[in-house]
Amino acid sequence: MDDAADGTRVEWREWGAEAFAEARERDVPVLVALTASWSDWCRQMDERTYAEPRIAANVNDDFVPVRVDADRRPRVRERYNMGGFPSTVFVTPAGEHIAGATFLEPEGMRQVLERVRETWGEKGDEAGRIPRALRGDEPPAGTISADIERLIAGQLTDQYDAEHAGWGQSEKFPLPETVRFALKRERDQALRTLDAVTRNLADDVDGGFFRFAHARDWSDPQREKVLSENASLLRAYADAYLHTGSEEYRGPAENTIDYLTGTLWTGEAFGSSQAAGEYFEAPADERSSHAEPAVDGTAYAGVNALAADGLTRFAAYTDDERARRYAERTLEYLERELVADDGTVRHFADGAPETDQPPEKLLADHAQVARAFATAAQVLDPAFLDTARAVADTAIDDLQDATGAFRDGPESGAGLLDRPLRPIDDAAVLADALVDIHHLSGESRYQNAAADAVAAFADAADRMGVQVAAYGTAAARVTNPPLVVAVADDPGSDLHRAALRVADHEKVVVPNADGEPGTAWLREPDAATDAVDSPDALVGLVGDAR
16 A cells, blocks of 8 residues: 555555455445546645544544555556546446546535445445446457558647647646657648647756647646656657757757656666655746656556657667667566566566566566567567567467457456457557567568567557547558668667668568678568668668658
């Protein structure tokens, strides 16, 4: 249990079968409190609501209160998140939803407690409902074609805010994967959005980016810093630099690396987040008078892999030695601590007893780790492909079901964890990685698995928004093979570096390819181009192919 829980008056239980069994025995609902260590609203609800004696007494008497760290238990988060943190969810002893909200002031909490108590008294278990995504329906499968990319690309323009940049007409999130999709399809939108993120969400004092902006014009930022957003933005800025060569995008990427390596680095890997607080609200010259917000040093597999991927890409495009060094150290940590010999990825390692660990074989972790090691095999050392393949094999064998879709994890656990959830965004990341692995290994198994994953959602392409643009990227690379540059030379050679800097962030580079040493060529679906032996000739070859 986290330290913040100890400051409340609620008698919190850990998530697990025991808490739900207690609720069944006492014939009361379960209160699931989903919290995040970086969330200022979670801290405020602890201090203003759960610490209020009468509310705590009502919770303790009439409910089984369960507190869940949303980062440590992502499968619980995805089934019970009410749209933000804290999420305050009332469920039956079987785990089915009765009611839910996000942040609640004391008076609002009193009203909700009374209403749920009355509902439970009147209906009991029948008060619960299972969210649609967990009802066991098969995903909207269809035929994969270029129409998927076209439909999602059309949403870029339909949902783009031409006045302020970004997508949407209310609060603004950076949406780094949408930016990366747009870089090849609506580049001006992508670059204008990154410009807005730089102006409004970048921390010019300590580096890194705040999480999102509450207003349409990118004002009023929410000032937590999380590794997932910063690592994703590092990738987006690095790719924008690849396409433009502009310091306007290299500079923010370097500042993000400063933040990651200076603040979030634990000595072995990257911590997951830094909380909001008065420190970030203060003017630059007054920050030193405030305590710097705490960092959650938990090193999660998926977001560390995401950071390694961003660092590797930046090193590929710039020869930045610091980025390369930290990418290699992070990959080494993942291999040593979190990736088993059979390719199973552990969510995190903190020395806790094995029984306290979240479930293993989480789709998000396997997807990000497979992609990071596939990128590293292209940039740093082809030997990294072995780990990428092992992780991908485990995901295909254990998480891909008969529909072609990937489940988010094992169908086991308390509450609704025994029901399958098939998240399209994580599946898109894995499909993208599988395309890379296919072209690096020559094994059709990976291309077929990627195609099945994309096809599982193809019939819903006309209803998808820009938030799942990563699915559009995966679909495009499955239906229309990416640019594949084979280099019969070692990583780091001039020819290899030239291949990495071809202005297409969706390409695949195959180092140490079988061929005449010191040459490079393009692999095409049915043949290969003539080989060339210089960086300039390679640039010309790519230009001719396009």
